[in-house]
Amino acid sequence: MDNIELLESYNSYLQEQKANGKKIIAYLTHDNVPIELFEAAGFVPLPLIFAGKDELMDASHSYLPPSTCSYAQSCIGYFSSTPRTHEFLDLADYILLSNHCVSNICVSEILSNNFNRKRLDFYVSYTRNSNALKYYKLELKHLQKEIEGITKERIPDHRIKEEIIRHNNFKTIVEQVSKLNIPGSEKLDIYQKAILYGPAIQAEIEEIISSYKSNTKNTNSTHPKNVIFTGCSIFINDYLMDLIEDAGGNIVLFDTWIGRNYYSQTFSEEVIASLNDPIDLLTKRFENNVYGDHCVPDSLDNKIVFLENYVNEYHKKYGDKIGVINHIIKFCDHFSLFQSYFKEKLQERGVQVLNLERDYSRSIKGQLSTRIEAFMEMI
Ligand code: SF4
Numbered sequence: 001m002d003n004i005e006l007l008e009s010y011n012s013y014l015q016e017q018k019a020n021g022k023k024i025i026a027y028l029t030h031d032n033v034p035i036e037l038f039e040a041a042g043f044v045p046l047p048l049i050f051a052g053k054d055e056l057m058d059a060s061h062s063y064l065p066p067s068t069c070s071y072a073q074s075c076i077g078y079f080s081s082t083p084r085t086h087e088f089l090d091l092a093d094y095i096l097l098s099n100h101c102v103s104n105i106c107v108s109e110i111l112s113n114n115f116n117r118k119r120l121d122f123y124v125s126y127t128r129n130s131n132a133l134k135y136y137k138l139e140l141k142h143l144q145k146e147i148e149g150i151t152k153e154r155i156p157d158h159r160i161k162e163e164i165i166r167h168n169n170f171k172t173i174v175e176q177v178s179k180l181n182i183p184g185s186e187k188l189d190i191y192q193k194a195i196l197y198g199p200a201i202q203a204e205i206e207e208i209i210s211s212y213k214s215n216t217k218n219t220n221s222t223h224p225k226n227v228i229f230t231g232c233s234i235f236i237n238d239y240l241m242d243l244i245e246d247a248g249g250n251i252v253l254f255d256t257w258i259g260r261n262y263y264s265q266t267f268s269e270e271v272i273a274s275l276n277d278p279i280d281l282l283t284k285r286f287e288n289n290v291y292g293d294h295c296v297p298d299s300l301d302n303k304i305v306f307l308e309n310y311v312n313e314y315h316k317k318y319g320d321k322i323g324v325i326n327h328i329i330k331f332c333d334h335f336s337l338f339q340s341y342f343k344e345k346l347q348e349r350g351v352q353v354l355n356l357e358r359d360y361s362r363s364i365k366g367q368l369s370t371r372i373e374a375f376m377e378m379i
Contacts, residue, residue, distance in 0.1 A: 003236055010196055011088040017044045018091055025120065026092035028075060028107060029257055030100035031292040032124050034140060034282050036163035041147045041155045046092050047195055048075050049258065052238025054361045055081055063110045069331040070359040072103035079115045098122045101333045120146050128296055137283045160278035168266050170199035173206055175263040180212045184251030185241050191258050192236050225249045225376040226320055228307060231327035231335045233258040239365065247372040252322065253310060265289060293334040300338050308349045323352035323379040330359040352379050
């Protein structure tokens with residue numbers, strides 16, 4: 001669904017930031033990007049969370065083969081499509097290159113080399129031992145130095161810590177959305193907006209939450225086809241959410257980067273108080289992120305256990321046995337590879353899973369609808 005109003009207001013927001021002399025850093029939306037560092041230095045983080053149309057994919061083929069994931073193709077398409085649909089992305093001064101996956105590296109390199117975006121590098125270890133933590137910390141310091149080289153000013157530790165606390169508080173507020181008794185599509189709209197703007201719209205999100213809290217209609221019980229959505233995120237302008245709700249489905253939990261992965265990565269007050277160095281706090285978050293799909297050892301098993309527990313708890317509370325839609329963007333290295341194992345393990349535990357692998361082509365909409373409808377019948 002086109003969210004023209006959101007894109008227009010985001011365009012105005014970025015224009016305003018630029019007019020105030022701020023620099024903008026675009027990044028592919030995956031785990032472990034320390035956006036607090038950017039904000040502490042006065043930069044505006046721009047998450048690339050717009051994808052879901054074939055035009056954007058098609059416009060990337062002079063740069064990437066069609067066997068690259070559809071999200072990566074779309075990220076190039078933002079910049080290369082004509083007519084341009086996301087012109088506000090021209091406002092980005094920098095692109096963050098991170099090695100979350102091969103596609104992430106390729107897209108950042110292509111944008112930097114062909115679309116004249118300066119590149120900042122941030123590499124993340126594929127393991128979680130003590131050396132991986134040391135490496136992550138070194139990379140944070142390296143990134144900090146790169147940013148300071150641009151602004152010619154040191155980022156004071158207290159500024160980084162203030163940003164960590166500001167984002168931490170904001171995520172705690174966003175987490176409350178997951179508990180609201182509203183349709184999944186409305187939750188998704190709020191998450192997408194929250195990730196786009198960050199704490200700058202905390203007051204607005206708080207207002208939305210309090211208006212919804214007075215809503216007494218029980219969405220969960222009026223939609224018998226409640227499901228958990230996991231795997232790859234749903235980005236702004238993707239039609240998938242409509243297909244799920246048209247088939248009678250209601251997403252009660254977004255177990256994706258736009259959703260639980262974002263709002264659950266918070267610190268307790270004790271942890272914030274116990275670590276003076278803000279770089280240690282960011283490293284702690286990396287260490288605690290046991291569900292991330294960045295080849296974290298056992299992350300898939302951790303996810304399976306989490307989902308099984310969630311399904312069982314939900315059953316106890318509402319009496320419904322909910323299913324799981326595992327969304328796999330075609331050619332996504334991380335989620336494609338493990339889809340059979342994921343489904344098998346959850347089904348052994350009595351949880352119904354639909355592995356929904358797709359690209360953003362409109363031509364497969366009918367096929368996707370049929371598969372989703374059949375799954376809804378089954379649960
Ligand atoms: S391959 Fe997967 S993890 Fe990598 S950019 Fe594409 S969707 Fe993201």
